[in-house]
Amino acid sequence: MEPILAAIVGREHEQEVLSAFVAASEGRSLVLRGDTGVGKSALLDHVADLAAHEKHRVIRAAGVEAESELPFAGLHQFLYPLLSYIDRLDDTHRGVFDVVFGRSEGTPPSVMTLGIAVLDLLSLAASQKPLLLVLDDGQWLDASSIEVCGFVGRRLTGSSVKLAVGLRSDLASGFDTAALPHLPVTTLSEKASEQLLDMHHPGLDPRIRRLVLDEAQGNPLALLELPPYVRGNRSARGSGESFGYNGVALPLRLQHVYGARIEGLGEAVRAELLRGALDGVAAGTTAGAVRGARYRMKDADEAAACGLLDIDPLNGDFVFRHPLVRSTAVQIATPNERRAAHASLARVHRDDVERRAYHLGASTVDPDDEVAAALEAAAESATRRGGAQTAVAWLTRAAELSESHEERSRRLGDAAFIAGHAGRLDQAQQLIGADSTAGRTDSPASVVASAYVALYEDGDVRSSQHQVLAAIESLRDGGGPNEVLTRLVNLLLAINQYAGDATSWERAHGLIDSLGDLVSPHSRIYQDAWGDVVRRGAGVHERVERAFADLGALDPWDISRLSVAAYHVDTLSQYRPHLQRIVDRELETGALVSGMTMLHLIMLDQIAVGEWDEADRTGRRGLELMTSHQHTLFAHHSKAYLGLLAAMRGEVERARELQASVDAWARPRGIGFLTQIADAIGTAAALSEGDYEAAYLHAIGITPPSAFEPYAHQASRTLLDLVEAALHTGRSEQARGHALAAQQAGLPEISPRLALVTYGALAMTATDPAEADRCYDRVENHPAGTRFPFELARIRLAHGIRLRHTQGRKAARPPLTLAAEAFERLGATTWTERARAELRTTGTPAQASTAHLAALTWQERRIADLAAGGLTNKEIGQRMHLSPRTVSSHLYRVFPKLGISSRAALRDALGKLRDEQSV
Numbered sequence: 001m002e003p004i005l006a007a008i009v010g011r012e013h014e015q016e017v018l019s020a021f022v023a024a025s026e027g028r029s030l031v032l033r034g035d036t037g038v039g040k041s042a043l044l045d046h047v048a049d050l051a052a053h054e055k056h057r058v059i060r061a062a063g064v065e066a067e068s069e070l071p072f073a074g075l076h077q078f079l080y081p082l083l084s085y086i087d088r089l090d091d092t093h094r095g096v097f098d099v100v101f102g103r104s105e106g107t108p109p110s111v112m113t114l115g116i117a118v119l120d121l122l123s124l125a126a127s128q129k130p131l132l133l134v135l136d137d138g139q140w141l142d143a144s145s146i147e148v149c150g151f152v153g154r155r156l157t158g159s160s161v162k163l164a165v166g167l168r169s170d171l172a173s174g175f176d177t178a179a180l181p182h183l184p185v186t187t188l189s190e191k192a193s194e195q196l197l198d199m200h201h202p203g204l205d206p207r208i209r210r211l212v213l214d215e216a217q218g219n220p221l222a223l224l225e226l227p228p229y230v231r232g233n234r235s236a237r238g239s240g241e242s243f244g245y246n247g248v249a250l251p252l253r254l255q256h257v258y259g260a261r262i263e264g265l266g267e268a269v270r271a272e273l274l275r276g277a278l279d280g281v282a283a284g285t286t287a288g289a290v291r292g293a294r295y296r297m298k299d300a301d302e303a304a305a306c307g308l309l310d311i312d313p314l315n316g317d318f319v320f321r322h323p324l325v326r327s328t329a330v331q332i333a334t335p336n337e338r339r340a341a342h343a344s345l346a347r348v349h350r351d352d353v354e355r356r357a358y359h360l361g362a363s364t365v366d367p368d369d370e371v372a373a374a375l376e377a378a379a380e381s382a383t384r385r386g387g388a389q390t391a392v393a394w395l396t397r398a399a400e401l402s403e404s405h406e407e408r409s410r411r412l413g414d415a416a417f418i419a420g421h422a423g424r425l426d427q428a429q430q431l432i433g434a435d436s437t438a439g440r441t442d443s444p445a446s447v448v449a450s451a452y453v454a455l456y457e458d459g460d461v462r463s464s465q466h467q468v469l470a471a472i473e474s475l476r477d478g479g480g481p482n483e484v485l486t487r488l489v490n491l492l493l494a495i496n497q498y499a500g501d502a503t504s505w506e507r508a509h510g511l512i513d514s515l516g517d518l519v520s521p522h523s524r525i526y527q528d529a530w531g532d533v534v535r536r537g538a539g540v541h542e543r544v545e546r547a548f549a550d551l552g553a554l555d556p557w558d559i560s561r562l563s564v565a566a567y568h569v570d571t572l573s574q575y576r577p578h579l580q581r582i583v584d585r586e587l588e589t590g591a592l593v594s595g596m597t598m599l600h601l602i603m604l605d606q607i608a609v610g611e612w613d614e615a616d617r618t619g620r621r622g623l624e625l626m627t628s629h630q631h632t633l634f635a636h637h638s639k640a641y642l643g644l645l646a647a648m649r650g651e652v653e654r655a656r657e658l659q660a661s662v663d664a665w666a667r668p669r670g671i672g673f674l675t676q677i678a679d680a681i682g683t684a685a686a687l688s689e690g691d692y693e694a695a696y697l698h699a700i701g702i703t704p705p706s707a708f709e710p711y712a713h714q715a716s717r718t719l720l721d722l723v724e725a726a727l728h729t730g731r732s733e734q735a736r737g738h739a740l741a742a743q744q745a746g747l748p749e750i751s752p753r754l755a756l757v758t759y760g761a762l763a764m765t766a767t768d769p770a771e772a773d774r775c776y777d778r779v780e781n782h783p784a785g786t787r788f789p790f791e792l793a794r795i796r797l798a799h800g801i802r803l804r805h806t807q808g809r810k811a812a813r814p815p816l817t818l819a820a821e822a823f824e825r826l827g828a829t830t831w832t833e834r835a836r837a838e839l840r841t842t843g844t845p846a847q848a849s850t851a852h853l854a855a856l857t858w859q860e861r862r863i864a865d866l867a868a869g870g871l872t873n874k875e876i877g878q879r880m881h882l883s884p885r886t887v888s889s890h891l892y893r894v895f896p897k898l899g900i901s902s903r904a905a906l907r908d909a910l911g912k913l914r915d916e917q918s919v
Contacts, residue, residue, distance in 0.1 A: 079121065609787055705738045
């Protein structure tokens with residue numbers, strides 16, 4: 001029958017050692033050494049259970065600190081259950097025990113004399129069944145008992161007696177020199193820690209779970225006991241004294257582990273430990289995640305000697321032995337001691353904006369405008385580093401310390417604004433509610449928070465638009481530029497972008513224009529790019545580029561909004577590296593809403609440049625994130641883009657499911673931006689299926705032919721769709737009119753993609769062969785052509801079909817081959833089939849395009865072409881926004897696909913393949 005043992009997590013090696021220990025045929029000793037709470041007692045229980053299952057007699061003892069000065073107190077625990085065997089010993093050994101146990105007077109025996117007597121007693125007791133002695137907390141055993149146990153433990157070979165001892169590694173003990181075999185019991189791995197925590201505390205809030213894991217650092221006792229105290233600590237904290245790091249609330253059992261030793265230190269050393277703990281020495285979880293060089297503790301050898309500190313081997317600095325030491329140092333300090341330590345640290349970090357302000361805020365009790373201003377500056381710095389959540393805490397504290405009602409109100413409004421961008425809409429509302437000086441709930445600052453909630457959670461563009469317009473009107477005559485006014489203007493522009501309503505846009509333009517210089521230059525960019533790029537987009541890409549020149553001064557929401565403007569004029573690719581560098585940071589602790597917008601933008605650029613698999617992954621990641629945070633508007637926005645991508649790939653069923661979901665949610669709410677994308681999904685899906693009549697009807701639902709509906713975001717984006725659908729349904733006049741309308745509207749000057757598709761539309765609809773050739777040449781030679789592979793492939797397909805009819809099959813093969821391969825690389829299955837069918841009509845077998853080139857991804861093909869042209873890895877990386885190392889990795893995969901082994905052979909290999917295609 002197997003032993004019934006409690007589950008022990010992450011101790012496979014230790015369990016193997018203990019199993020071998022019990023199974024050994026002769027006596028032996030083993031010392032388990034580790035920190036407090038690391039699980040030594042659980043392992044001793046495990047070995048006792050194993051031994052009991054193997055028919056051993058088990059005798060247990062435990063060191064007790066209060067008895068550590070009583071001679072033989074520990075040995076008595078072991079021997080008392082064996083008293084019945086003492087009478088069977090010879091007179092000499094029996095006399096030794098009588099003296100030790102006080103049953104007779106006499107000279108105390110030597111260690112050797114007593115040890116030999118104990119060995120005889122144990123051998124006698126083990127003569128009938130094996131014996132296991134288990135000693136826990138051996139460090140508290142009295143010195144006399146330790147000496148005897150060490151003597152006996154070294155001489156168990158040949159007997160049926162085993163000895164297992166548990167010791168704390170941070171306290172000295174006589175067992176340290178006993179020369180007994182030992183088994184180190186270390187902390188649990190990260191994986192095992194997570195498993196243990198989830199087993200005993202399932203369903204923890206992710207932030208609390210992470211905090212417990214960081215604080216416990218693999219200590220099982222901490223993992224088991226911290227969660228309820230951390231939850232209580234977080235929910236009970238308010239402001240004032242709770243600002244700054246107050247330590248993780250520890251149960252008494254954990255607090256006692258290090259508390260007594262800290263309290264036993266001298267006053268100066270305790271103060272030094274407190275300063276180190278409050279400044280985050282030795283990593284861990286400092287509130288506010290302040291940055292910069294941490295405090296260096298000095299003259300703390302006393303703390304190191306008693307096991308509270310270690311020495312960093314790299315720089316020789318004192319570091320805390322465990323995060324629990326730091327929490328204990330803070331928790332047992334008085335509020336006045338903590339404030340004094342923070343004040344001292346503020347002086348130490350006088351040149352660090354964030355760290356100084358953090359400590360000033362924690363050291364100050366009464367209102368102080370200088371401290372409040374320092375916290376406000378620190379919050380601005382933190383926001384730009386991706387610490388929006390930290391900035392909210394610092395601005396809230398700044399408001400508490402403000403001397404005037406006006407400054408308190410302004411700072412609470414700033415905190416609410418950042419909380420809204422951080423995805424904490426409830427907190428934003430609470431902060432506005434805390435502003436009792438406003439006297440009403442419809443102050444301009446409160447409108448920012450409430451309108452964000454209405455827009456992003458509910459998609460309520462109508463009521464949020466009404467609120468914001470009224471708030472802007474109330475501030476119009478309020479003096480100079482105003483931060484709240486700027487936020488309201490930007491929010492109004494975002495609302496109108498989603499509404500997509502011409503009347504609302506015209507009203508907004510009139511109001512914003514009436515504000516004159518009160519409107520920031522960035523807001524003017526958003527105004528021109530987001531509403532009607534056909535009529536207002538000229539020159540926007542240069543303005544965006546100038547704004548990005550000072551990237552370090554931009555807040556995350558500025559970066560995301562400027563990137564949205566870049567998307568509207570199709571220059572997003574050059575800014576995508578910025579988004580990719582910061583998106584994870586913003587999603588973790590920063591401006592969550594901006595991070596979500598960045599995910600949308602990254603997906604859109606991945607679609608544009610042909611990275612469709614990556615785009616699908618980005619879209620799914622964004623959808624999951626937005627759904628989990630209840631950002632319903634953004635979730636449907638992601639569904640719309642995923643549907644559009646599915647339609648382009650020929651995944652028509654999935655595309656239409658997503659289209660229906662988006663349309664059903666967005667249309668009743670009047671969110672024209674999303675309903676237009678839903679119509680674009682229908683257009684793209686119909687084109688993928690070759691249902692040109694349906695495609696045409698969807699396309700003219702966005703904008704009529706020969707015109708670009710004002711404020712219709714998708715009107716210019718579906719230019720090629722409408723023209724192609726019209727041509728295939730015999731509406732050549734409407735197709736030509738639409739292409740000419742694009743040219744007359746100046747679309748080629750607005751964006752590189754619009755230039756490409758405008759020239760393509762003009763070429764496809766031209767009745768003059770010479771004009772068609774000129775326009776197709778402009779497409780082929782356009783510097784941005786390869787940045788938009790799907791549009792380029794569609795134009796090449798149309799060009800190939802035209803050449804087959806006008807110049808013969810051979811002339812048609814090159815553009816048709818390039819189109820087919822591009823569609824195949826993209827994964828546009830129905831478009832690939834169409835291009836292959838056209839190739840077959842030219843007499844080219846279906847698989848005549850080279851297998852090697854077909855095996856290359858779009859990115860690999862582009863890199864190969866650039867490398868064949870003589871560009872270095874660094875130059876290629878700059879063009880494609882990749883690191884030189886990534887370029888090198890791609891080339892390493894390209895060479896075997898092309899059957900070559902060096903860069904020098906690239907040009908010939910690619911040239912040979914293109915020649916084969918043109919035959």
